[in-house]
Amino acid sequence: MQVVVFGVGGPVRTGLSRTGLATIFLALVTAVPGAIVKSAVVKGAVVQDGVNAGADGKVDDGVTLFAEHCAGCHNGSVPRAPHFISFNMMSPESLLTVMNEGVMQRQAAKLSPDQRTAVAAFLTGSSTSSPAPVLMCDESVANAALVGGSEWIGWGGNQYNHRYVSAAAEPIGKADLESLTLKWVFAYPGATRARSQPLVHSGSVYVGSQDGAVYALDLESGCAHWVYQAGAEVRNGPSIVDATDHDAPLLVFGDFDARVHGVNAHTGERVWLSDISTHPDATITGSVKIAGQKIYVPLSSSEWATAADPGYACCTFRGSVAALDVNTGKLLWNSFVIPEQPAETGEFNAHGAKRFGPSGAPVWNTPSIDTKRGLLYVGTGEAYTSPASMSSDAVIAMRLSDGKLMWRKQLLAGDAWNMACFIGGGGNCPEEDGPDLDIGAATILWQADESELLLVGQKSGDVYGLDLDNQGDVVWHRKLGRGGFAGGVHWGMATNGDKLFVPIADTDFLGLAKGDPFPGMHSLNPLTGATNWYTRAEDACRDEAKPACDPGMSAAPTSTSELVFAGGFDGMLRAYDSNDGEVLWEFNTFDTFPAVNGDVARGGSIESDGPVLSSGHLLVNSGYLFGSRMPGNALLVFEPRERAGEELASE
Numbered sequence: 270m271q272v273v274v275f276g277v278g279g280p281v282r283t284g285l286s287r288t289g290l291a292t293i294f295l296a297l298v299t300a301v302p303g304a305i306v307k308s309a310v311v312k313g314a315v316v317q318d319g320v321n322a323g324a325d326g327k328v329d330d331g332v333t334l335f336a337e338h339c340a341g342c343h344n345g346s347v348p349r350a351p352h353f354i355s356f357n358m359m360s361p362e363s364l365l366t367v368m369n370e371g372v373m374q375r376q377a378a379k380l381s382p383d384q385r386t387a388v389a390a391f392l393t394g395s396s397t398s399s400p401a402p403v404l405m406c407d408e409s410v411a412n413a414a415l416v417g418g419s420e421w422i423g424w425g426g427n428q429y430n431h432r433y434v435s436a437a438a439e440p441i442g443k444a445d446l447e448s449l450t451l452k453w454v455f456a457y458p459g460a461t462r463a464r465s466q467p468l469v470h471s472g473s474v475y476v477g478s479q480d481g482a483v484y485a486l487d488l489e490s491g492c493a494h495w496v497y498q499a500g501a502e503v504r505n506g507p508s509i510v511d512a513t514d515h516d517a518p519l520l521v522f523g524d525f526d527a528r529v530h531g532v533n534a535h536t537g538e539r540v541w542l543s544d545i546s547t548h549p550d551a552t553i554t555g556s557v558k559i560a561g562q563k564i565y566v567p568l569s570s571s572e573w574a575t576a577a578d579p580g581y582a583c584c585t586f587r588g589s590v591a592a593l594d595v596n597t598g599k600l601l602w603n604s605f606v607i608p609e610q611p612a613e614t615g616e617f618n619a620h621g622a623k624r625f626g627p628s629g630a631p632v633w634n635t636p637s638i639d640t641k642r643g644l645l646y647v648g649t650g651e652a653y654t655s656p657a658s659m660s661s662d663a664v665i666a667m668r669l670s671d672g673k674l675m676w677r678k679q680l681l682a683g684d685a686w687n688m689a690c691f692i693g694g695g696g697n698c699p700e701e702d703g704p705d706l707d708i709g710a711a712t713i714l715w716q717a718d719e720s721e722l723l724l725v726g727q728k729s730g731d732v733y734g735l736d737l738d739n740q741g742d743v744v745w746h747r748k749l750g751r752g753g754f755a756g757g758v759h760w761g762m763a764t765n766g767d768k769l770f771v772p773i774a775d776t777d778f779l780g781l782a783k784g785d786p787f788p789g790m791h792s793l794n795p796l797t798g799a800t801n802w803y804t805r806a807e808d809a810c811r812d813e814a815k816p817a818c819d820p821g822m823s824a825a826p827t828s829t830s831e832l833v834f835a836g837g838f839d840g841m842l843r844a845y846d847s848n849d850g851e852v853l854w855e856f857n858t859f860d861t862f863p864a865v866n867g868d869v870a871r872g873g874s875i876e877s878d879g880p881v882l883s884s885g886h887l888l889v890n891s892g893y894l895f896g897s898r899m900p901g902n903a904l905l906v907f908e909p910r911e912r913a914g915e916e917l918a919s920e
Contacts, residue, residue: 331391334384338376341692361389362459366480371502371525372571375578403458403484404866406492421883423508424466424556425761428638429714432763432827434882440829441887445909446844446854449887452908453491455484456864456871460902463890465522466506466556466878467904470534474888475520476904477503483522483530485537488884491865491906495537501525505556505635506878509534513562514596521564521595523553529566531598541598548586550575555635555711556878558645560669563601564593565638565645569631573653576687576697579620583687583697584628584653585611588660590636590645590667604672606630606649606660614654618696629653629685630661634711634761637723642737643669646723648708652685655699661685662707664725664741678741680727681706704729705754710761710825715795717766724769724795726758730787732771734798745798749791750775751784760877761825763833765847769795770833774821788821790835790845804850809839809857818859818899824879834887836875838898842889842905858891858905873901885909 335343368377368385377385426432434440441449457463457478465477473494474486481501485494499522507522518534527546532539545551548570555567570586591603607627616624629652636645644666652661662681667674686703689695706729713724714737722744723735730750736742749771750757756774763770771793775786789806793799810818819838826835832853833845840859843852858872876893886908892901 330384331387334380334388335391338380339388361386364389364392366459372574375575402867403496404492406487406490406494410487410490410492421469421881422510423468423558424506424635424878425637425711426827428558428560428640429716430635430637430711430761431713432761432825433765434827434829436830439885440882441885441909442829442831443846443853445911448910449854449907450910452886452906453865454862454870454906455486455491455904456866456868457902457904458868461892461894461900463892463902463904464504464877465890467881467888467890468507468509469881469883469886469888470509470518473534474906475507475509475534477505477507477522481524483507483520483532485534488886497532497537497539499524499530501528504877505553508557508559510559510595512596515540519595521557521559523557523566525552527551527553527568529553529557529564529593529598543593543598543600545591545593545600545603547589547603548572550586554633558636558638559595560638560640562595563669564595565636566591566593567632567634567636567647569633569650573629573687576653577689577692577695579618579689579696580622581697582623582625583618583689585625586628586631586653587611588629588631588649590632590647590672592672602672604667604674606632606663606665606674606677607658608674620696622696624654626654626656627652627658630658630663633707633709637712637714638669639714639737644675645669646712646714648710648712648725650707650709651703651705652699653687655685655701657683657685657699657701662727664708664712664723664735666741676740678735680708680725680731680733681729706752706757710758713762713764713769715764715769717796720796722795724762724764726762726771728752728754728757728759730757730773730775732758732793732798734795747793747798749773750787751782753777753782756821756823759823760879763826763828764795765828765830767795768801768847769793770826770828770847772822772824772826772835774823774838776819776821776838790822790826790833790850792847792850802850804845804852806837809841824875824877827880827882829882834880834882836879836889836891838874838876840872840874840891840899842875842880858889858903859899862903862905870903871901872903872905873899
C-alpha cells in the first residue's frame with residue numbers, strides 16, 4: 270500500500286511493507302476525520318524499503334519505532350496525549366527531554382538513546398541542534414530593574430484569585446486598544462509548551478519554562494537579568510514576597526518534581542529548596558499562595574498516567590496542600606484531602622498487579638485564602654481507583670494554621686478515572702471509567718457589600734456559588750457548557766467585582782461529548798449566577814495551517830473594570846468589553862516571531878495560565894503541546910504605543 274507522508278521538502282510516497290506501519294498510518298487517517306496525514310521526514314533523508322535512510326545511507330528506523338512504541342497513544346485515541354500531527358512543529362531537543370527526563374521517561378525506557386533520537390528526528394523533521402543562547406542584560410539595564418513594585422503578586426493577582434487589575438494600577442483600557450502593539454517576544458529555548466504564568470515586579474518579568482529554567486527578563490527589552498536552573502519543568506506561575514529574614518524579595522515557585530524553590534529576586538541565587546514530595550509521582554501544577562509568613566503549596570500527580578502501565582500497582586497518591594515557612598522553606602505541615610491512607614484492597618487487575626485505594630483527588634489549582642475565617646480553599650480532581658473517594662471532584666476547606674480539613678463539598682460523586690481507561694486492555698481502569706470532570710480551576714473568594722461566596726468552575730461546564738458559612742452549601746448553580754476532558758471550565762475564571770467571567774472550552778474528544786458545545790466567554794452575576802452576556806468563540810480554525818485547532822477557551826482570563834482579556838486553543842488573544850462581551854481587539858498568536866534572544870518564537874494554543882496585565886503591559890504565553898493542542902514556545906509582551914512615548918501612525 271502507499272501512504273502520502275507530508276514532510277520537510279514536500280510529500281513523499283513511502284511503500285509500507287510492514288503491516289504494523291500500514292495499520293498505524295490508517296489509524297492516523299481515521300482518528301481525525303477529514304484531516305491530512307501529516308508527519309515529518311528527517312532532513313536530507315531518502316525513502317528506502319519503507320524506512321527512512323539518512324544522508325549517510327544509514328537506515329533510520331524512527332518510523333518503525335514510533336509505530337511500535339508510540340502510536341497507540343498518539344494516534345488521536347488518547348485525549349491527553351499530543352496528536353501525531355502536532356510533533357512536526359516541535360524541536361527534536363524538546364521531544365528528547367520529554368523522553369529522557371519528562372513525562373514520557375517511563376514509556377521511553379525501552380528505547381536506546383539512538384532510538385529515541387531517531388524517533389525525535391522522524392517526528393519533528395529535524396536533527397538535534399543547540400538552542401540559541403539567552404541574551405543577558407548589561408550592568409546598566411540590570412541595575413535599573415531593582416526599583417518599583419507591582420500590584421500583581423502571584424497567580425490570582427490577589428489572595429482571593431480575582432485575576433483583576435484595579436484602576437489604581439493603571440491597566441490597559443479601551444482607549445489603549447487602538448495602539449496596543451507587540452513590544453517584544455521571548456522564545457523559550459527548546460520548548461513545545463509555555464504554561465508558566467509570568468509575574469511582573471520591579472521592572473522584571475519572572476517566568477518558568479519547560480526545561481526547568483526560570484528567567485528574570487527586563488520588562489522594557491526582554492534581555493535576561495539572570496537565569497535560574499530548577500532542575501525540572503516549572504509549569505506554574507511564580508509568586509513574590511518580602512521575607513522578614515532576607516534583604517531582597519523572594520521569588521517562590523514549584524517544579525515538576527514537587528520541590529519548592531525560594532530564590533533571591535534580585536540576583537537569582539537560591540535561598541532555600543524544599544522537597545515536599547510524599548510520592549514518586551507527586552508534582553506541582555498549581556501555583557503557590559503566600560499569606561503572612563507561610564507558603565501554601567498544592568500537590569497533584571502524574572500517577573493518572575503511570576496507571577496506564579498494566580503491571581503497575583494502582584494507585585497510592587493522595588492530593589494535598591503543604592505549608593512552608595517563607596524564610597526557610599521548612600515544611601510545617603502537609604494535609605491530605607483524602608484522610609484515609611491508601612491500602613491494599615485484596616484485589617488484583619487482569620495482569621496480576623495489586624490494587625490500592627482510596628487514591629487520587631489531586632489538587633491541580635492555586636488555593637484561595639480567607640483570612641477572615643482562617644481558611645484556604647482548593648478544588649480537587651478525579652479519584653484514581655474504585656470506589657471514588659468523597660474528596661474527589663470536591664471543594665476542600667482547610668485551616669490556615671495547621672491544615673486541618675474543616676469541610677468538603679463534593680460536586681460530582683463517583684468520578685474515578687486514569688489513563689488506563691483510554692488504552693485497550695488497560696487493567697487499571699476503575700469500574701466507574703470517569704467521566705474525569707474534575708475541578709481543575711482555582712476557586713474565587715468573592716465579596717460584595719454584605720455578601721460573600723466561593724465561586725467554583727468545573728470541567729463539566731458547571732459553575733457554582735457556595736455558602737462559606739454553611740459547609741459549602743450550594744447557593745446557585747449554572748450549567749454553561751457540555752463539559753469534557755478539557756473543560757468546561759478548565760484552568761480558571763476572573764471577577765471584576767460585579768461580574769464573573771467564565772471561559773468555556775467544550776472541546777470534543779473522540780466524539781464522546783453529548784449535546785451542543787458553547788465555547789467562548791460567559792459573564793455571570795456572582796451573587797445569583799444569572800447571565801449578563803455570552804460571546805461565542807469565533808471559529809478561527811478554518812485555516813489548514815492550524816493543525817489540531819479548536820475554538821474552545823480553556824486558559825484563565827484576566828479582567829479590569831472595562832475589559833476582559835482571554836486566549837483560546839486556536840491561538841487567538843482577545844479583549845472583550847466587560848459590559849456587553851463585544852470583542853474590541855484580537856491578535857493571532859499562531860505565528861512565528863523574531864525573538865529578543867536571537868531564536869524564532871512560535872506561537873500555538875493559549876492554554877493553562879492565561880494573559881496577565883501588569884505595569885501597563887499585557888503578557889501572554891502561546892504554545893501548549895498537550896491534549897492535541899498546538900505547540901509553541903513564545904512569551905509575547907504588548908504595550909500601548911502611546912504609553913511607550915510613540916505617536917500613532919496617521920491613518
